[in-house]
Amino acid sequence: MGIKPSRLSTVFAQRLSLAGQYLILQLLIIAVVLAGVVAVSLTQSTNNFEKVEGRRSLSAAESLAANPLLRVLIPNAAPEMGSALPAMAETTRSTSGLQFVVLADRYGTVITSTFPDDVGTSILHPESQVAQGRGWTGDITRNGEHVLIAQVPVLNDEGSMVGIVSAGQSYPSTRELIQEIAPSALITLVIAVALGAIGSVLLSRRVKHQTRGMEPREIAELFEHREALLHGVKEGIISVSPDSRVMLANDIAIELLQLPLDCVGQTLTELDVAPQVSRALTTQQQQPDRQFLIGERVVVFNRMPVKTARKDHGSVTTFRDRTELTLLEQELGDSKATADMLRSQTHEFANHLHAISGLIQLQEYDEVIGFIDGVSFSRSKVFEDVTAHIAEPTIAALLIAKASVATERGIKFEVSSDSRLERGDEQIARDLTTVIGNLLDNAMDALAEVPEPKIELSIQEIDEIVTVKVTDNGAGIADEAMKEIFTQGFSTKDTTVSGGRGFGLALSRLVCRRRQGDITVVNDRGAQFTATLRK
Structure with missing residues (x-):
């Protein structure tokens, strides 16, 4: 039988110290943040590539389209005829540092291209606006490769389009982009891990100092034990802060004092507690077992202030219902008085007999x-x-x-x-x-x-x-x-x-x-x- 993942994680968390749990949590947070940073960086790099390379491709294409010799030769040019146009395209490609330069007639048929296989094919695309005589920059997929291109019309002296110049660059791969941002991401990761480890240790020490050196599982066990003890005793228990705010109350206390179920966190004034009960919960108790009549019950109070060397935490008051016991005490007192009276009468009768x-x-x-x-x-x-x-x-x-x-x-x-x-x-x-x-x-x-x-x-x-x-x-x-x-x-x-x-x-x-x-x-x-x- 295997252990369920949730059970395994619980056991693993119980064995780790507080510092270890903090460190793992922070490392997970760092990993998520780093993944987000990498994704944002990749997107930003792609956007920068489109902006820079698009502008460069468009500038190179416009420069070539404005060449007077190109404007003269391209109207009568045909594929694989002459070397002037291929030379001009290659010169522009090598000078601009682009991946390819393509020349096409006014119908979009390729005359010369950096990729020989493209000769005779069409470079017009549905999104392109070059057929309307305007320059256009966009991205296409060529032979399964993502490519950024710029297309510019070639105009004659009368302003009529006689050809098309297309230049572009392939998008860098994800691996290339990651390699580009890897140094800065690695430095960021190292710094984050170091800060996370130091922060985890310091935070763990701080929390342990506040929790008296107890681990989370020990705190949870202590809380469960306190809850079981609090609600398992037969006496009412209520804790009141120095500003007369109820901090804790068990079921018996809520019943005996006739408090609402959501009394914790409210002040005695907000709860409309009877004045004598409020005094019993907030003032110093000189005598043990102070008795108060609450509704139809006689309740015995015992208050104990809670203080440390640094702070006054208020007080804890325990109380119990003594209604029936008090009534029995009254009856017992009457019986005792009757017995004392009979005893005195016995002496009186003895005196009469004497x-x-x-x-x-x-x-x-x-x-x-x-x-x-x-x-x-x-x-x-x-x-x-x-x-x-x-x-x-x-x-x-x-x-x-x-x-x-x-x-x-x-x-x-x-x-x-x-x-x-x-x-x-x-x-x-x-x-x-x-x-x-x-x-x-x-x-x-x-x-x-x-x-x-x-x-x-x-x-x-x-x-x-x-x-x-x-x-x-x-x-x-x-x-x-x-x-x-x-x-x-x-x-x-x-x-x-x-x-x-x-x-x-x-x-x-x-x-x-x-x-x-x-x-x-x-x-x-x-x-x-x-x-x-x-x-």
Whole structure:
């Protein structure tokens, strides 16, 4: 089996160094250019020959036609009669250096010629204008030979044509023309090859310096490896130049940032990227894993500047979708808070049992009964207030736990008497847990320094629409924070903790919008958050 030419050329190119490939390419270019120069030179030489020799032939023919003796002898001349006309023709041919001179009568029949075989033949040609009494120069083919001729009429004293003089020269062969231009072409070829070789070496060194000494096949392999790596990872990768222009973006980055497919080469402003995302891609990152809400997704950013000793290349940012993980973290946080609350209640119950045990040992039975009734009433009232209005067990358990936390913090927690919530599937229970838990936690944090803190919760279910209202008597939301409180990882609390803050409300709005609802806030003697979700 043979190797295909294309495959063979590929293998050959892979084995050659960059300098060798440049040299071969330049030699091919030089060969093509040289062939073109030779063709042009041949054409130019032919044109010069026609111009110079045509003028010389015409001049010789005109000089002979003007000879008075010729004008007298030629009207009565006949082929092979007398030697005067052949002598005159030969003298003109040898003097002018032409190849041949022919004399013919006025009808074009050859009387005498340098070529004896032409005697008696006609020298008139379809293109010739000598029959009209005008001189003519042109090219003909004679016995397979390309010939340049000039024909001039011989006129008597009355101006009538009495004969024809024809003189000419054969065109030089291609070999003769090449031999003529060979010295200059050879010098040009040598100079071009030398310059090409020197240029190839210098260009190869320059390119190798810029490519860190890598050969083309190594660069191609590196590019293929980079492309496979870039589009094979599960994280989004985007590179931004110092002038905020996207230089590279993989498929995950385009999807997560909602960019167009032709985003590479455009600036962040032209792409209409959200301001917080633009800041994340262009500003120095102090903390790892910065979180941003993009559309309905929580995306974690990590930016790394790219610099060399000579130049700032911008930065590379990696990011990943943490929406589901963040929601699970929120649920885990609620579960942990519930577990902590139950643990504290265990200690509280243990203290109550110790008190009851002590009263029994002191035989203070009336006090024991009163103490037990007080504890039972306090617990059962909270339980009854919740379970009487909330049929969903997950939400009921969450509210009982939050009520205990509020009591520990000295916050008065009330569930409105008109609250109603029927049982639902597991998913709506999980989503309501996220929304209600975040709203209650934010309300409790906002009441940390309020003298008589109070939280009121209202849950309404009408036509499969669940409306949750959480109202506190705190300082409310500042006007400048109203627009940012849901759109970004915004928080008025410490944001240096691991994982960041300010995503509770953003996640709550995300959950609400997933269920065709939304969340709003107004200031009414405190902050009032209203969330709507469709079951």
